[in-house]
Amino acid sequence: MRVLDITVFPGRNCYAHFPVTKVTLDLEELAGRESSEYPWFCFALGECLPGIANHSCSGRDGGFVARLREGTYFGHVLEHIILELQALLGFPKAFGKTRYAASPGVYHVVFEHALPGLVEPLLTEALGIVQSLLQGSTVNIHEKLEPLRKLAAQLELGPSTQAIVKAAESRGITVRRIGDESLIQLGTGIYSRRIQATVGPHTSCLAADIACDKAMTKYILATAGIPVPFGFTVETDQEAVEAWQQIGRPVAVKPRDGNQGKGVSLKLNSAEDVAEAFHFAQVFGGKTIVEEYIEGRHYRLVVVGGKLVAAAERSPAHVVGDGVSSILGLIAHTNLHPLRGEKHEKPLTRIALDDISLRVLRRQGIDANYVPQQGQLVLLRDSANLSTGGTAWDVTDMVHPEARERVERVARLIGLDISGIDVVAPDISSPTLEMTVIEVNTAPGIRMHQYPALGQARDVAGAIVELVFPPGTPSEIPLATVTGTNGKTTTTRLIAAGLRHVYGHVGCATSSGIYINQKQLVAGDTTGPWSAGVILSDPAVEAAVLEVARGGIIRGGLGYNLADVAVITNISDDHLGQDGIPDLAALCRVKSLVTEAVRAGGVVVVNAENSYCVQAGQASRREMILFAAEPSQVLANHLAGGGRGVMVQNGAFRALAGRELLYEIPVNMVPLSFAGLARHNIENCAAAMGALWALKVPFSAISATLQAFAPDLLCNPGRQNIIKVAGITVMLDYGHNVPGVCAVADLARRLCSGRLIGVISAPGDRTDASIVKLGHCAGTKFDQVFVKEDVDRRGREVAEVARLLRQGIAEVGRVPAGEEAVFDEAAVHKQALQSAGPEDWVIIFYESLERTLGQLRSVEDEVGALRAVVTVTEAVGG
Incomplete structure (x- = not known):
């Protein structure tokens, strides 16, 4: 088998309203051959990937295995192998289809994907599995999965960002990942905001710098009367030992500007341990802090927008002895717990026996082969971070009102809108006399609160999204999209001109370029998904109109999520025979993606005189505004049912809601109509009038637009x-x-x-x-x-x-x-x-x-x- 082409669709597309990949595959020597001809293959595939037995096919649970035995082509087999590999990596996806590509032995294999960057490696491994099993070779699936798992960990969003993305999408907010890291745009245009992990658009850079400087944080809090550990900043191991001696009790040693518990050593009470801890901290930062170690229970409290939204008690990675097993065996047993996974894939992270763990064990006078007594707790880390195997459970409802007030004040003093505050106290449900603030963290991880090992989950991500977009605050600019065979560009320009009467900066993408107002930013045919991203990511844009062409849809899908208004000008003979589009019905299905991608409460504007347009409008299940260059029975029936429409009657453009005439303008006052001689432009004007009406542009502004828009090189070039x-x-x-x-x-x-x-x-x-x-x-x-x-x-x-x-x-x-x-x-x-x-x-x-x-x-x-x-x-x- 040979891969001819790979197309990754990051958003809505002709195949699905979610990300998919289309692989064009030449079966070569397997063309026309069915799986039933290779009985050993079917058995070996089930042994290699037993989860395939659960795959549905032809509307039947477990139907794929039946198809495999009855006989199916190998493009279909490849589709299901890719889906199963994704499931084994922790990304269960169900959608897939394989279709003949109109050339002998060539097929389009379409499958839902989780991570675009994982597609080609997945495909390579899937092809290798087919080839190996056909040759009778065994496949070590775990060996194949390991590099894929590592790559997926690099590519996927972190758990905090994933939670915020999910919370935003559940609120209907557009989400766009910027690059390959955790930078995310929420919303569109002038309403768009950016977040990175739990750093929000209003997070103060100065406050973040203060929080990263643990000494400065302690100084600010101490001068405000907040209890913090007594300590010193040191630059040599000798200074560290002298600081411990001056403190006169067990100490903590940590980098002055560290994070995530890196380089932290706790409860040190000897010159040797302090000196060693100093050098360990130096690996992660410059200056080092030596401070008194505070005994008590460790808590993380998250404050968002000045309010406490979640609290968790934490304990470092540890094992509990059974009197029989070594520490090594206890770690292995602990890691089998279903809540523990690699890195961030599950609520808890598997415990690693590494140099840091061995160092902690040495301080306790033991090693990995030591067998703890029944019930003996052995620490494997000093810090209680989840990413190093720590455990957390929810205590939000237990937080004493005084503790709540104190941590909210701490967030205010540092100046952070989103913060994770680490405190030590005998009991968080008691008054705060003995509560000490250990650290204040910018970009706090929220996995422990979203998915606690015990207790109630707290929607910290939702609180962050509501901080960025308070209830009632818009996140999406008004968006109209225009498709069709002819008239798209003129209609798009007309709508943009009308919107400029209401909004200061209107983005527009057409076959002649990308514009904000009438300033061209990019020249050329910009009717594909990339141009949509350019406009919707620009924070100056207050409203937008996008021309959406067939080619852009087929090559890259849609570059936006949902529009407020979608227009289909007409569907007629063009591009037939290209890209697997044999007839007008198939062309209609492609262009219908635009009318399907309209948000609830939105409107589709379609040509009443074109049956394909009407069909697409009806299938959208959104309100329709029909337009026509003259009265038609379809439009008359629509109006009789109380619908809205725009038509030309008695020499005038007329906007009607049911039988009520709301507005009209004589055709001869509209330059684009060429005094009524240009029927195609009359249709374009009616379509634009309907779209602007749907966008709630006043009729006075619509009238002014139609009267001012001329067929010249300024308004409608070309x-x-x-x-x-x-x-x-x-x-x-x-x-x-x-x-x-x-x-x-x-x-x-x-x-x-x-x-x-x-x-x-x-x-x-x-x-x-x-x-x-x-x-x-x-x-x-x-x-x-x-x-x-x-x-x-x-x-x-x-x-x-x-x-x-x-x-x-x-x-x-x-x-x-x-x-x-x-x-x-x-x-x-x-x-x-x-x-x-x-x-x-x-x-x-x-x-x-x-x-x-x-x-x-x-x-x-x-x-x-x-x-x-x-x-x-x-x-x-x-």
Whole structure:
């Protein structure tokens, strides 16, 4: 088997509304072969991965094993092996599908993934398992899993961040991971906030620095009357011993700026131990603190937003003797507890017998082979951190009111909005006279509170999310998305223009670039998921509109989670035969992802005159606003049922809720309609009107938008722009499919009193039949047709697309104009202009607007200066 391609979808996609991977797989020698032909394989797979027996398939629990025995192709087998490997790594995933990829022996294997960075190593191991078992070799699954487990530990979010992500998602807040670490964006645009572990967007950098400096923290607390351990900062082992002697009792030694219990030694009461502990602390930091060791019970209390939200009692990693087992055996037995796992995978971490543990044992005068008496407690760590095998149990409800007040005051004194405060006290349920604050921690781990070994779980993550987004505070900017075959860019620009009447900074992504207001940030076709991330991550953006194209959906899925409004302008013949899309029904399924990704309470705006659009709107289970260029029965039925709609009737755009007319504006007041002659633009305006209405933009602002938005190079560049070149009227448009070219040609025919001269090309990734059809359209609609080729031929040979276009033109009885061997854009544009008379119009369908304008300026330079843009009134002849 050979992997041809891997596509990782990080969000919603054509296959599922969660992250999946699509592997394009050539089965090679296994093509057409079924698992039932290899009975030893089926048995060996069950032995190697016994969990596969529980996999569902064809709607049956355990159905995959039945399919395996009956006979199934090996792409399907690979899918289930990958799912099982993920489950063994602690990421149980159930979704998978394997489909024929329209080439002999080639299949698309789709499966849900937990970590994108784990996909390729998982795939490699799964392929290796299939190959080994087919050859009759044994597979050591534990050996294969170990490197995957280590990689997963590096890639996955820490437990605190995972808990916060889960809490945010449960509240409908968009979550976006930034990079491969624990930096997370919550929300979108101007409402977005960033967190890293439990460091929030409002955590003071100065306060965090203070908390990291244990000596400064103690000084601030002591001067405020908070009990802290008496001690000294030292720089040599001799100073450390002298500090212990001056304190005159057992001490703790730790790095001045340490964290997570690293380098901490407790209850030291000899010069030798203190000196050794000093050198141990030096491994983790510069200066070292020697302070009195406070006897008592150890507690961690978490304060969020000035309020205590959780408390836990902690004990260091330890074992309890049974009178028979050595410490080594007791550790192994303790680690078998179901609550203990590797690192952060479970509520408790397995205990490691390492150099630090051995050092702690030596201080107690024993080693790992020592057999403790029945009930004897043996410490293996000084610090009580969970990450080193410590244990914690919830005591939140036991905290005395005075203790609560004190730790809340401590957080205020240091200045932290999120803090973990370590205290020692005889009993946290008693008054605070004997409670000593040991440390104040920035970015406290919250695993012990979310998943305590004993006691009630505390939703610290939820408290942090509510600190960042208090109840009633928005987290998401208004978002509209636009898809369809034609009209997407114009509709997107119209919606953005309308939103600018209400919001100061509006983000917009179209086939011409990424914009904030009308400032272009990125040029090019930006209709995929990356551009959505650019806009939604920008803290200046107050509202956004995204053009979502078929190609972006297929290649990367959606770049956002949920929109407030989704628009489908139309679904018609384009891209058929590409990417496994054979017909309009399949194209509709792809574009329907946009209407499915609308939040509860949102609206879908769809074309009432296009059955595929209506079908997608109905399937979304969201409120629909239907639009139409003229009254239709579908729209009439929708309005009769109390629905909302926008249509053109009696020469006006009308917004109706049921039978109630809420607003109307005459069509001839809307420049984009070309005085009612541009039906396609009338549809675009109606769609934008519906979307803006759904976004709660006032009708006065909608009206102002429609009246101000002109078909010129400023408002709508590259869409039916009319200019003069050397005295000839030229219309520029991006039409690249039959419906688009026909619509523009029909408009130009209504405006032009002379001949229509078309200059056409076609994207090379369309099917031969689609390109020939475009030639038919051009030959029918134009009096004269010039053929050029795009600079980006998209895999075609030179002149191949031009030949197909000329073939289509000839098949409708029209002779293509220009020299057959000349397909260069600039040369063809010049030929077309030279052939035009004063009353003729040249319609140029461009690949790059900027390049085409530059070419036309060069032509103009030969005969005179480029003239001003023609107004709509002049074009119509009014």
